[in-house]
Each structure stands twice: as structure tokens, then as C-alpha cells.
Amino acid sequence: xxxxxxxxxxxxxxxxxxxxxxxxxxxxxxxxxxxxxxxxxxxxxxxxxxxxxxxxxxxxxxxxxxxxxxxxxxxxxxxxxxxxxxxxxxxxxxxxxxxxxxxx
Numbered sequence: 001x002x003x004x005x006x007x008x009x010x011x012x013x014x015x016x017x018x019x020x021x022x023x024x025x026x027x028x029x030x031x032x033x034x035x036x037x038x039x040x041x042x043x044x045x046x047x048x049x050x051x052x053x054x055x056x057x058x059x060x061x062x063x064x065x066x067x068x069x070x071x072x073x074x075x076x077x078x079x080x081x082x083x084x085x086x087x088x089x090x091x092x093x094x095x096x097x098x099x100x101x102x103x104x
Contacts, residue, residue, distance in 0.1 A: 060096035
């Protein structure tokens with residue numbers, strides 16, 4: 001019985017760790033160096049099918065975005081599992097482009 005409990009526990013941990021993901025989007029068309037980074041939690045619902053938006057203009061203004069990095073951690077996967085996928089938060093990191101350097 002103990003062996004079965006250990007096997008189920010290990011299988012559950014492996015399955016939950018497979019639910020984590022990390023996606024990086026680089027924008028090569030932006031010809032500026034990276035500047036500051038803004039991080040925020042994004043609230044998603046129904047396995048990220050609803051919600052999960054971030055406002056890039058509020059973060060970077062008109063300078064442009066160099067990189068967007070989204071990450072769902074093991075803790076996020078546990079929370080999604082406990083809520084049966086109703087609430088699925090994610091961490092988003094936006095890297096803005098440096099402002100253009102104008103000659104004086």
C-alpha cells in the first residue's frame with residue numbers, strides 16, 4: 001500500500017511539473033537596445049482561454065517592446081489544479097526598448 005501511495009505521489013508531481021511552461025518572444029524588428037523591464041502577474045481563467053492580457057503601451061509607451069517573457073511556475077500549476085483550471089495565473093515580464101539617442 002505504501003508503494004502505491006509513493007508511486008501515485010511521484011506520478012502526480014511529475015504530471016504537475018509538466019504543466020509549467022516558459023515562452024519567450026523576441027522582436028528582432030525593434031532596432032533598439034533593451035532598457036528597463038516590467039513584471040506583473042496576469043490573471044487567466046479556464047486554462048488561459050479567458051483573460052491573461054497585459055498592456056504593452058502602458059509598460060513601454062511608444063518606445064516599442066524588445067522581449068516578452070511569460071512563465072507559469074510549479075506553484076501556478078498547483079493553483080490551477082486545485083481550482084480545476086478555473087483560475088490560472090501567469091507571470092509576464094516585458095522588456096522595453098531604449099529611447100532613441102538624438103545627437104546634440
